Amino acid sequence: MHDLNRSLDLTELPLDELVACHECDLLMLKPRLSAGERAECPRCGFELFSDRPHMLGRSLALVIAALLLYVPANFLPILHLRLLGQTTQDTVWSAVAALYDSDLQGIAVVVFLCSMGIPLLKLLCQLAVLLSIRWDIGRAYGLLLYRAYHHLREWGMLEVYLMGVLVSIVKLVSLADLALGVGLACFIGLLLVQLWLEVIMSPHQIWEALSRGRSHASH
Structure with a gap:
């Protein structure tokens, strides 16, 4: 230190x-x-x-893991709800679709952006930035994408959505039979991987690597 x-x-x-x-x-x-x-x-x-050792390789591994978890986290069932003889399976996508079908299009768009759209854009920006450093290509675009990533950070609210799911589970457990789905495990895994990525992907090292590439290109 x-x-x-x-x-x-x-x-x-x-x-x-x-x-x-x-x-x-x-x-x-x-x-x-x-x-x-x-x-x-x-x-x-x-x-x-x-200065975190092996930052680039570890960050790439975490980004790829997060992208692999993204699809099951959003499209596999989070909850299996059995009420009055009927069973329903709820996913993140089905919640967005239900809001849209209930004439709550504005809320549906916000939920989609904060829980699905922006988190995916963040991961794709991180992947493109890391690959531009690893392959030493397009670092000027990497700088633009990394700036865009920082503007998107505050809009990806997976932890808020997770808290909403947990509150719903607590309220519904006394009214119906609930079973947790694979989607919930993948969603929690996605959130943890993204938090770990925030720690590993050192902004100082990323900016330094992208700036070096830009300075070399200018010469």
Whole structure:
């Protein structure tokens, strides 16, 4: 862990050698990290960035795992509900379709975007960015896609949808016979993989790799 608390003459340093803390705005010299090291702000302790070993390979593996989980998580049954002799199977997609058929098209569109559309776009952006770094092609497009990914991050709300499912289970368990489906396990797995990906896919390393590719292309 690096201590960045140094006295700097900022007028003599180029901007690309400086970094500002996202929490307290302290301006300091950008450290050079070795594998496994992380840099913290000396004023507030916020983690500025870290250098995670094997970040690219591990991130690619997690993105592919998330994409493989995406289809069963959204299209396999989450719940099997038996009420008054009738059995229904509910999936994420069937919930969107039910809202649309109930003249709640606006809510259906929001649920679709937040639970299915935007999470898929995020994964595809991450995959394209990682492949552009791995294959050293199209890094300028990788920069655009990574910026788009950061704008999409706040709109993918899988955890909110999961909380809604869990609340529904608690309320329905006393009214009907419930059985959890494979889709729920895949949905939870997808959420956990995406959270793990957020930790592994270091923004600092991604920006550095994409910027190096752009600088080489300009020469």
